[in-house]
Amino acid sequence: MNFDKEFDASGLNCPLPIIKTKKSLTDMESGKVLKVIATDCGAVKDMQAFADQTGNKLLSSTEEGGKYIFFMQKK
Amino acid sequence: MTTKKMAIIATKGTLDMAYPPFILASTAAALGYEVQIFFTFYGLQLLRKDLSGVMISPLANPAMPMPVPMPVMVQMLPGMESMATMMMKQKLKKHGVASLEELRDLCLEADVKFIACQMTVDLFEFDKSEFIDNVEYGGATMFMGFAGDTDVCLFV
Numbered sequence: 001m002n003f004d005k006e007f008d009a010s011g012l013n014c015p016l017p018i019i020k021t022k023k024s025l026t027d028m029e030s031g032k033v034l035k036v037i038a039t040d041c042g043a044v045k046d047m048q049a050f051a052d053q054t055g056n057k058l059l060s061s062t063e064e065g066g067k068y069i070f071f072m073q074k075k
Numbered sequence: 076m077t078t079k080k081m082a083i084i085a086t087k088g089t090l091d092m093a094y095p096p097f098i099l100a101s102t103a104a105a106l107g108y109e110v111q112i113f114f115t116f117y118g119l120q121l122l123r124k125d126l127s128g129v130m131i132s133p134l135a136n137p138a139m140p141m142p143v144p145m146p147v148m149v150q151m152l153p154g155m156e157s158m159a160t161m162m163m164k165q166k167l168k169k170h171g172v173a174s175l176e177e178l179r180d181l182c183l184e185a186d187v188k189f190i191a192c193q194m195t196v197d198l199f200e201f202d203k204s205e206f207i208d209n210v211e212y213g214g215a216t217m218f219m220g221f222a223g224d225t226d227v228c229l230f231v
Contacts, residue, residue: 011171015101016171016172018105019105019181040171050105
């Protein structure tokens with residue numbers, strides 16, 4: 001999937017992946033896509049909850065070799 | 076859409092009890108909430124510039140997981156509190172959990188408002204110069220002015 005910016009949250013634990021995802025989105029334009037990589041399994045549900053509550057769109061959420069990959073489209 | 080609001084009352088000053096207010100406040104701020112934390116009694120310790128005095132004790136805390144079973148008589152020996160604190164901090168770091176300082180900075184960066192209870196500052200004769208600068212001083216009435224209109228209000 002195409003993306004405009006990447007944020008690697010590997011090694012970070014709750015709530016840092018979410019807070020830093022939000023920070024990464026701050027300077028992005030509406031409609032742009034952020035790729036987030038995380039190792040915290042709690043991030044899977046948190047990322048969906050973040051999208052639901054903020055209106056940003058979680059385009060996909062997958063796991064690859066112990067890493068969780070998210071594509072988030074800015075509102 | 077109106078901005079959601081959250082208020083937290085932080086009354087504890089130990090390492091374990093310092094995390095919930097800062098984690099919830101920084102997360103809520105990331106979700107777009109307007110957040111205030113009211114620090115009172117031992118919670119005031121969390122406003123110190125130097126947080127190295129924020130410790131955890133296994134004493135009177137039978138739920139704390141220990142590497143080896145440890146009788147209370149041993150837990151009360153000098154240095155045990157520092158050791159438990161050091162071990163806990165290592166554990167937090169190993170698991171990628173932010174330090175208190177980092178979480179507190181994230182709160183401030185996200186405009187979480189910190190209010191220190193003036194009455195307890197006076198009661199414990201704390202020196203305000205030992206607290207970080209981004210603190211407002213106020214009382215219960217001032218806090219209620221905000222808390223009365225919140226969506227989430229927690230006592231920690």
